[in-house]
Amino acid sequence: MLTHEYKVEMTCSGCSGAVTRILSKKLTEPGSKFDVNLEAKTVTITSDLPEATLTEMLKKCGKEVTYIGSK
Amino acid sequence: MACDTKEIMISITGMTCNSCVKTIESEVGKENGIHKIKVSLENMNAKVSFDPQVLTNKDVVELIEDLGFDAEVET
Numbered sequence: 001m002l003t004h005e006y007k008v009e010m011t012c013s014g015c016s017g018a019v020t021r022i023l024s025k026k027l028t029e030p031g032s033k034f035d036v037n038l039e040a041k042t043v044t045i046t047s048d049l050p051e052a053t054l055t056e057m058l059k060k061c062g063k064e065v066t067y068i069g070s071k
Numbered sequence: 072m073a074c075d076t077k078e079i080m081i082s083i084t085g086m087t088c089n090s091c092v093k094t095i096e097s098e099v100g101k102e103n104g105i106h107k108i109k110v111s112l113e114n115m116n117a118k119v120s121f122d123p124q125v126l127t128n129k130d131v132v133e134l135i136e137d138l139g140f141d142a143e144v145e146t
Contacts, residue, residue, distance in 0.1 A: 018139025
Protein backbone atom coordinates (compact mmCIF):
# COMPACT_ATOMS: atom_id res chain seq x y z
CA MET A 1 0.00 0.00 0.00
CA LEU A 2 1.26 3.40 -0.95
CA THR A 3 1.13 6.44 1.31
CA HIS A 4 0.13 9.54 -0.66
CA GLU A 5 0.56 13.10 0.61
CA TYR A 6 -1.61 16.04 -0.48
CA LYS A 7 -1.71 19.77 0.26
CA VAL A 8 -5.37 20.80 0.81
CA GLU A 9 -6.34 24.45 1.34
CA MET A 10 -8.23 23.91 4.59
CA THR A 11 -8.83 27.16 6.44
CA CYS A 12 -10.70 25.99 9.53
CA SER A 13 -11.75 22.99 11.61
CA GLY A 14 -14.98 22.91 9.64
CA CYS A 15 -13.07 22.24 6.44
CA SER A 16 -10.78 19.63 8.01
CA GLY A 17 -13.91 18.05 9.53
CA ALA A 18 -15.47 17.93 6.06
CA VAL A 19 -12.39 16.27 4.56
CA THR A 20 -12.30 13.78 7.44
CA ARG A 21 -15.96 12.92 6.92
CA ILE A 22 -15.53 12.51 3.14
CA LEU A 23 -12.54 10.18 3.57
CA SER A 24 -14.17 8.12 6.32
CA LYS A 25 -17.24 7.61 4.11
CA LYS A 26 -15.41 6.95 0.83
CA LEU A 27 -12.17 5.25 1.95
CA THR A 28 -13.63 1.91 2.99
CA GLU A 29 -11.18 -0.72 1.77
CA PRO A 30 -9.55 -2.70 4.62
CA GLY A 31 -6.11 -1.50 5.68
CA SER A 32 -6.55 1.98 4.21
CA LYS A 33 -6.12 4.90 6.60
CA PHE A 34 -5.77 8.66 6.42
CA ASP A 35 -4.58 11.60 8.51
CA VAL A 36 -5.82 15.18 8.19
CA ASN A 37 -3.44 17.87 9.47
CA LEU A 38 -5.15 21.28 9.58
CA GLU A 39 -2.13 23.31 10.76
CA ALA A 40 0.13 21.95 8.03
CA LYS A 41 -2.83 21.88 5.57
CA THR A 42 -1.80 18.37 4.52
CA VAL A 43 -3.74 15.11 4.12
CA THR A 44 -1.88 11.79 4.15
CA ILE A 45 -3.69 8.73 2.76
CA THR A 46 -2.49 5.12 2.84
CA SER A 47 -4.46 3.14 0.28
CA ASP A 48 -4.35 0.83 -2.76
CA LEU A 49 -6.53 3.22 -4.76
CA PRO A 50 -4.80 5.01 -7.65
CA GLU A 51 -3.66 8.55 -6.88
CA ALA A 52 -6.14 10.04 -9.41
CA THR A 53 -9.10 8.49 -7.56
CA LEU A 54 -7.87 9.89 -4.26
CA THR A 55 -7.35 13.33 -5.77
CA GLU A 56 -10.90 13.26 -7.15
CA MET A 57 -12.21 12.25 -3.70
CA LEU A 58 -10.43 15.15 -2.02
CA LYS A 59 -11.54 17.68 -4.64
CA LYS A 60 -15.14 16.89 -3.65
CA CYS A 61 -14.73 19.10 -0.59
CA GLY A 62 -14.48 22.10 -2.92
CA LYS A 63 -11.00 23.04 -1.72
CA GLU A 64 -7.82 23.37 -3.77
CA VAL A 65 -5.92 20.05 -3.77
CA THR A 66 -2.24 19.69 -4.75
CA TYR A 67 -0.53 16.29 -4.95
CA ILE A 68 2.81 16.35 -3.12
CA GLY A 69 3.97 12.77 -3.68
CA SER A 70 3.91 9.24 -2.36
CA LYS A 71 6.26 7.43 0.01
CA MET B 72 -41.72 24.33 -20.60
CA ALA B 73 -42.75 25.93 -17.34
CA CYS B 74 -39.65 26.15 -15.25
CA ASP B 75 -41.10 24.97 -11.97
CA THR B 76 -39.11 25.49 -8.82
CA LYS B 77 -39.32 23.68 -5.53
CA GLU B 78 -37.91 25.27 -2.39
CA ILE B 79 -36.74 23.29 0.64
CA MET B 80 -34.88 24.04 3.86
CA ILE B 81 -31.96 21.75 4.67
CA SER B 82 -30.33 21.71 8.09
CA ILE B 83 -26.53 21.37 7.85
CA THR B 84 -24.15 20.40 10.63
CA GLY B 85 -20.38 20.68 10.49
CA MET B 86 -20.04 24.21 9.20
CA THR B 87 -17.87 26.42 11.38
CA CYS B 88 -16.83 29.36 9.25
CA ASN B 89 -17.71 31.43 6.26
CA SER B 90 -15.38 29.56 3.93
CA CYS B 91 -17.51 26.43 4.46
CA VAL B 92 -20.60 28.48 3.55
CA LYS B 93 -18.90 29.79 0.38
CA THR B 94 -17.76 26.25 -0.57
CA ILE B 95 -21.27 24.82 -0.23
CA GLU B 96 -22.89 27.71 -2.11
CA SER B 97 -20.41 27.55 -4.97
CA GLU B 98 -20.21 23.75 -5.28
CA VAL B 99 -23.97 23.09 -4.97
CA GLY B 100 -24.77 26.23 -6.96
CA LYS B 101 -23.05 24.94 -10.08
CA GLU B 102 -24.96 21.64 -10.15
CA ASN B 103 -27.59 21.58 -12.92
CA GLY B 104 -31.10 21.75 -11.62
CA ILE B 105 -30.11 24.01 -8.71
CA HIS B 106 -31.60 27.49 -9.17
CA LYS B 107 -30.58 29.22 -5.96
CA ILE B 108 -28.92 28.27 -2.66
CA LYS B 109 -28.58 30.53 0.39
CA VAL B 110 -26.62 29.05 3.29
CA SER B 111 -27.03 30.53 6.77
CA LEU B 112 -24.14 29.84 9.18
CA GLU B 113 -26.03 31.22 12.21
CA ASN B 114 -29.05 28.92 12.00
CA MET B 115 -27.02 26.09 10.41
CA ASN B 116 -29.27 25.57 7.42
CA ALA B 117 -29.65 26.36 3.75
CA LYS B 118 -32.58 27.44 1.60
CA VAL B 119 -32.34 25.65 -1.75
CA SER B 120 -34.60 26.25 -4.75
CA PHE B 121 -34.22 23.66 -7.51
CA ASP B 122 -36.01 22.07 -10.46
CA PRO B 123 -37.93 19.00 -9.14
CA GLN B 124 -37.84 17.50 -12.66
CA VAL B 125 -34.05 17.29 -12.43
CA LEU B 126 -33.42 16.67 -8.73
CA THR B 127 -35.25 15.22 -5.74
CA ASN B 128 -34.91 16.34 -2.11
CA LYS B 129 -32.60 13.38 -1.55
CA ASP B 130 -30.30 14.38 -4.44
CA VAL B 131 -29.89 17.85 -2.98
CA VAL B 132 -29.08 16.39 0.46
CA GLU B 133 -26.55 14.04 -1.13
CA LEU B 134 -24.87 16.97 -2.92
CA ILE B 135 -24.22 18.61 0.45
CA GLU B 136 -23.17 15.36 2.12
CA ASP B 137 -20.69 14.75 -0.71
CA LEU B 138 -19.00 17.96 0.44
CA GLY B 139 -18.43 16.37 3.82
CA PHE B 140 -21.25 17.96 5.83
CA ASP B 141 -24.20 16.22 7.47
CA ALA B 142 -27.46 17.36 5.90
CA GLU B 143 -31.16 16.53 6.20
CA VAL B 144 -34.35 18.10 4.91
CA GLU B 145 -36.15 20.20 7.51
CA THR B 146 -39.74 18.96 7.49
